[in-house]
Amino acid sequence: MQEIADVIVDVPTLQTNIPYEFKIPKKFQEDITIGMRVIVPFGKGDRRVQGFITKLKDEQSFDGELKEILELMDLEPVLNQELIHLGEWMAQTTYSFRISCYQTMLPAVLRARYQKIVKLMDKEIADSELFDIFQGKNWLSWEDVEERDLTSKMLKLKKEGKIEVNYLVDDKANKKTKKVIYRKLPINQLKEIYDKISNRAHRQKQLIERLLLLADDEKIEQKTLKHTYEIDTPVINRGVEEGWCEVKEVEVYRDPYEKSDFQHTEPLKLNQEQQVAYDKINGTIQKDKHEVFLLEGVTGSGKTEVYLQSIAEVLEKDQGALVLVPEIALTPQMVHRFKGRFGELVAVLHSGLSDGEKYDEWRKIEKGEAKVVVGARSSVFAPLENIGIIIIDEEHETTYKQSDSPRYHARDVAIWRAKEHHCPVVLGSATPSLESRARASKEVYTLLELKERVNRQALPSVEIIDMREEMKEGNSSLFSKPLKEALVKRLANKEQSVLMLNRRGYSSFLMCRDCGFVLKCPNCDISQTLHMDTHSMKCHYCGHEEAIPKICPSCHSSKIRYFGTGTQKIEEELNKLLPEANIIRMDVDTTRRKGAHERLLQKFGNQEADILLGTQMIAKGLDFPNVTFVGVLNADTALGLPDFRSAEKTFQLLTQVSGRAGRGEINGDVVIQTYNPEHYAIQLAQNHDYATFYLREMKYRHLSDYSPYYFLTSIQVSHENEVTAAKRIQQVAEFINPYLSEQAIILGPTPRFVARTHNKYHFQLIIKYKNEKGLNEGLHKLLNSTQKEQAQGLTIKIDPQPNQFL
Ligand SMILES: Nc1ncnc2c1ncn2[C@@H]1O[C@H](COP(=O)(O)OP(=O)(O)OP(=O)(O)O)[C@@H](O)[C@H]1O
Numbered sequence: 001m002q003e004i005a006d007v008i009v010d011v012p013t014l015q016t017n018i019p020y021e022f023k024i025p026k027k028f029q030e031d032i033t034i035g036m037r038v039i040v041p042f043g044k045g046d047r048r049v050q051g052f053i054t055k056l057k058d059e060q061s062f063d064g065e066l067k068e069i070l071e072l073m074d075l076e077p078v079l080n081q082e083l084i085h086l087g088e089w090m091a092q093t094t095y096s097f098r099i100s101c102y103q104t105m106l107p108a109v110l111r112a113r114y115q116k117i118v119k120l121m122d123k124e125i126a127d128s129e130l131f132d133i134f135q136g137k138n139w140l141s142w143e144d145v146e147e148r149d150l151t152s153k154m155l156k157l158k159k160e161g162k163i164e165v166n167y168l169v170d171d172k173a174n175k176k177t178k179k180v181i182y183r184k185l186p187i188n189q190l191k192e193i194y195d196k197i198s199n200r201a202h203r204q205k206q207l208i209e210r211l212l213l214l215a216d217d218e219k220i221e222q223k224t225l226k227h228t229y230e231i232d233t234p235v236i237n238r239g240v241e242e243g244w245c246e247v248k249e250v251e252v253y254r255d256p257y258e259k260s261d262f263q264h265t266e267p268l269k270l271n272q273e274q275q276v277a278y279d280k281i282n283g284t285i286q287k288d289k290h291e292v293f294l295l296e297g298v299t300g301s302g303k304t305e306v307y308l309q310s311i312a313e314v315l316e317k318d319q320g321a322l323v324l325v326p327e328i329a330l331t332p333q334m335v336h337r338f339k340g341r342f343g344e345l346v347a348v349l350h351s352g353l354s355d356g357e358k359y360d361e362w363r364k365i366e367k368g369e370a371k372v373v374v375g376a377r378s379s380v381f382a383p384l385e386n387i388g389i390i391i392i393d394e395e396h397e398t399t400y401k402q403s404d405s406p407r408y409h410a411r412d413v414a415i416w417r418a419k420e421h422h423c424p425v426v427l428g429s430a431t432p433s434l435e436s437r438a439r440a441s442k443e444v445y446t447l448l449e450l451k452e453r454v455n456r457q458a459l460p461s462v463e464i465i466d467m468r469e470e471m472k473e474g475n476s477s478l479f480s481k482p483l484k485e486a487l488v489k490r491l492a493n494k495e496q497s498v499l500m501l502n503r504r505g506y507s508s509f510l511m512c513r514d515c516g517f518v519l520k521c522p523n524c525d526i527s528q529t530l531h532m533d534t535h536s537m538k539c540h541y542c543g544h545e546e547a548i549p550k551i552c553p554s555c556h557s558s559k560i561r562y563f564g565t566g567t568q569k570i571e572e573e574l575n576k577l578l579p580e581a582n583i584i585r586m587d588v589d590t591t592r593r594k595g596a597h598e599r600l601l602q603k604f605g606n607q608e609a610d611i612l613l614g615t616q617m618i619a620k621g622l623d624f625p626n627v628t629f630v631g632v633l634n635a636d637t638a639l640g641l642p643d644f645r646s647a648e649k650t651f652q653l654l655t656q657v658s659g660r661a662g663r664g665e666i667n668g669d670v671v672i673q674t675y676n677p678e679h680y681a682i683q684l685a686q687n688h689d690y691a692t693f694y695l696r697e698m699k700y701r702h703l704s705d706y707s708p709y710y711f712l713t714s715i716q717v718s719h720e721n722e723v724t725a726a727k728r729i730q731q732v733a734e735f736i737n738p739y740l741s742e743q744a745i746i747l748g749p750t751p752r753f754v755a756r757t758h759n760k761y762h763f764q765l766i767i768k769y770k771n772e773k774g775l776n777e778g779l780h781k782l783l784n785s786t787q788k789e790q791a792q793g794l795t796i797k798i799d800p801q802p803n804q805f806l
C-alpha cells in the first residue's frame with residue numbers, strides 16, 4: 001500500500017505547477033486512487049486547498065516532514081491516468097497551469113459548488129448495517145459524511161457498488177428563467193395614461209415610451225430596462241399596480257432534443273471513393289494503429305457516412321469513438337445522423353445543455369454506457385476509456401482552438417490521445433486548413449480524397465457579381481440584378497434559397513452626419529453596434545450596452561444615423577422586394593435564446609420558409625435538398641483585415657456556403673456579390689478549386705514567412721496604462737531574444753489592431769520560428785518572472801499558434 005501522494009494543488013502559480021507530496025492517512029490508503037480530488041493543507045496557515053492526485057508512491061523525495069491529506073472529495077477518480085498525463089503535456093505546450101488544464105477537462109458541475117450526496121443503491125436499502133449508517137434514509141449529505149468521518153467507509157461501499165455519488169443540481173437553478181415586461185393595455189389607452197402623468201415622473205414616462213414601441217405580443221427584458229434605461233423595479237411595480245403593464249417569468253431554454261425521436265438509419269452502400277477512404281481507415285482500426293488521415297471531400301461528398309461506418313467498426317471491437325464538430329454545426333440534423341445510427345450509445349455534449357444535463361451525459365460516458373461522443377471542442381476530453389477512433393469534422397474551423405487559457409487546439413489534443421490509444425484520427429473538410437493540408441503533402445498525414453458529390457451531383461455553378469459595376473449601372477441597392485432574378489425564380493419554382501451576410505470585420509454603427517462622430521465603447525477602442533431587437537447599442541468585446549442616442553453627444557445635431565448593413569436591414573429590404581416570400585432570419589439576435597438556432601433550422605428544413613437569411617452561422621453542415629440557390633451579399637469584408645489567414649478564411653467560407661446549394665436532384669446556383677472580383681480567394685471559390693487555392697496560398701505564406709512554413713507564437717501584454725504596457729512589451733522582446741536563434745523572426749512589438757478593450761491597452765509581438773530549442777524554456781521563464789506583475793494588473797498572454805491577430 002502506498003503512503004505518499006503527489007498532488008497538483010489548486011493554486012495557479014508556477015511554483016505549484018509541479019506536484020507537492022502529501023502523506024495519505026491510513027484509513028484511505030487502501031482505496032485512494034490517481035485522479036481523485038483531495039483537500040490538503042497548503043501555504044501560510046495551512047489553508048484548505050483542493051488538489052488532484054497525480055501519483056501514488058512509497059518514498060518521498062521532499063526533504064522534511066510531509067503534511068497529511070485532510071479529506072477526499074471523490075469516492076472514485078474524476079480523471080483517469082491518461083487525462084492526468086495529458087494535462088501535464090498541455091500545460092507544457094500551452095504555457096498554462098496544470099490545475100487549469102485539469103479543471104478544463106471536468107464538467108461544470110464538478111467545478112462549481114454544487115451540493116454532493118451519497119445515495120444508497122435501491123437493492124441495498126434493506127441492509128441493516130447500512131440502515132444505521134444512513135440513519136434510515138437512502139442518502140447522506142457529503143457534509144454528514146465528513147463530519148462523521150465516514151469517508152473511508154464510503155470508499156469501500158462505492159467499490160462494492162452499494163452507493164453512488166450524486167450532485168444536487170437544483171432543477172430550478174437549472175431551468176434558467178428571466179423576467180420580461182409587456183403592455184397590458186392597447187396603445188391608444190396607454191397613450192392617454194402617458195399624457196396624464198406628470199412630467200416629474202420622468203422614469204414612469206420613459207417606461208411607457210418604451211412599452212409603446214413594443215408590438216402587440218412583444219416583451220422586453222427587465223434586465224434591458226435596468227441596464228439600458230435605468231428603469232428600476234419600483235417603477236415597473238408601479239405600472240403593474242396601476243394596471244398598464246405586466247411582469248412575467250419565462251423560461252430561457254429547453255432541451256432541443258427532448259422531444260425528438262430518432263428514426264433508425266441503416267448504413268448506405270458506399271460509392272467507390274467513399275469505399276476507398278473507408279477501407280484505409282478501417283485498416284488502421286483493425287490493426288490498432290495510430291495514423292492521422294485528412295479526409296478532403298468536396299461539399300456533399302458523403303464524409304459523414306464514412307465517419308459513421310468507421311465508427312460502426314470501432315463499436316464492433318467494443319471500443320469508443322469521439323467525434324468533434326463545430327458548435328454551430330451541432331444541429332438537430334447532425335445529432336440525428338449519429339443517434340439515428342447508434343441510438344442510445346450516443347452522448348451529445350453541447351452548450352445548449354444545462355450543467356446538470358451535461359453532467360448526465362458525462363457520466364454516461366464515464367460509466368461506459370455511451371460509446372460514441374459527439375460534441376464541440378471541449379468534448380475532446382471526454383473520459384472514454386478505450387478509444388478506437390477520433391474524428392474532427394470541419395477540421396479547418398478556428399473554434400477548435402481555445403482562445404483563453406489553457407490555449408489548446410483540439411486537433412493537437414486529439415492526436416495526442418489517439419497516439420495513446422493506438423487509434424486513427426480522421427480530419428474531415430472540404431477546405432482543409434493549410435497546416436493540415438501541408439502535413440498531408442509531406443505524408444505526415446495520409447490524404448484521402450472524395451472528389452465528387454455522392455451520386456455524382458454537380459457542384460453548384462457560381463457567378464461572381466462586381467458590385468461596382470452594379471453601382472455604375474444605377475443599382476445602389478443591396479441586391480444585384482442576377483441575385484434578385486435568382487430569388488424570384490426560386491420563389492416561382494417553390495425551391496428554397498440561402499442568403500448569407502458576411503459579418504466578419506463588418507459592423508453597423510451610428511455616425512453623426514454633421515460632425516462625423518461615431519459612438520464608441522467607453523472601455524474599448526471600437527465602435528458600438530446597433531441592435532434593433534433590444535433597441536440599444538452594444539459593444540461586442542466587453543458587452544457594454546447603452547441607449548441609442550437621439551442627438552449627437554458631440555455636436556448635438558439630430559442627424560445621427562445608422563451606417564452599415566445588418567441582417568435586420570436586409571430582411572426589411574427583402575420584404576419590400578419580395579413581399580410574398582417567407583423569410584427566416586438567423587443571426588446573434590434571433591438565436592440568442594437556447595434552442596432557437598435549432599428551431600429555426602427545423603422550420604427551414606420543413607420548408608416553412610422560402611429564404612434563410614443569416615450570418616456565417618448558416619454556412620456549415622446544413623444538408624437541405626430543396627435549397628437550389630445560395631447568395632452571398634458581401635464576400636469580401638474580411639479580406640481587408642490585417643490577418644494573414646484572411647484569404648484562407650474567405651475561401652473556406654465561400655466554398656462552405658456555396659456547398660449548401662444543389663444537394664438534391666436539381667443543380668444549384670450561387671451568386672457571390674463582391675467589390676474585389678479579381679481576388680484569388682473569390683475567383684478560386686468560383687470554381688471550387690481548393691487545389692489551386694492551396695498552391696497559391698502556400699506561395700504567399702512561403703514568401704511572407706507565415707504558417708505552415710513557420711510556427712507562430714504571440715505574446716500579448718495588457719495594462720490600463722498605455723505607457724506601462726508599451727514599455728513592458730519592449731522588455732519582453734529583449735528578454736526573449738537571447739533564447740532565439742538567428743533563424744527566428746520577431747514581429748513587433750506593436751499595438752494590437754484593436755488597441756484597447758475592457759479598459760486596457762494591448763501590445764503584442766509575434767515570434768516566427770521553425771525549430772527553436774530554447775524557446776520553450778524562455779517562454780516558461782518569462783511566465784515565471786512576471787508572476788508578481790501579473791497579480792498587479794498587468795497581463796501577459798502567451799498564445800501558441802494563435803488564430804486571432806486583431
Ligand atoms: N453512399 C451514399 N449513397 C447515397 N447517399 C449518400 C451516400 N453517402 C452519403 N449520402 C447522402 O449524401 C448527402 C451528403 O452527405 P454528407 O452530408 O455526409 O456530405 P459531407 O461531405 O459531410 O458534406 P458537407 O461537407 O457539405 O457538410 C447526405 O444526405 C447523405 O445521407
Ligand SMILES: [Zn+2]
Nearest residue numbers: 521524539542
Ligand atoms: Zn467594450
Ligand SMILES: [Zn+2]
Nearest residue numbers: 512515552555
Ligand atoms: Zn455630431
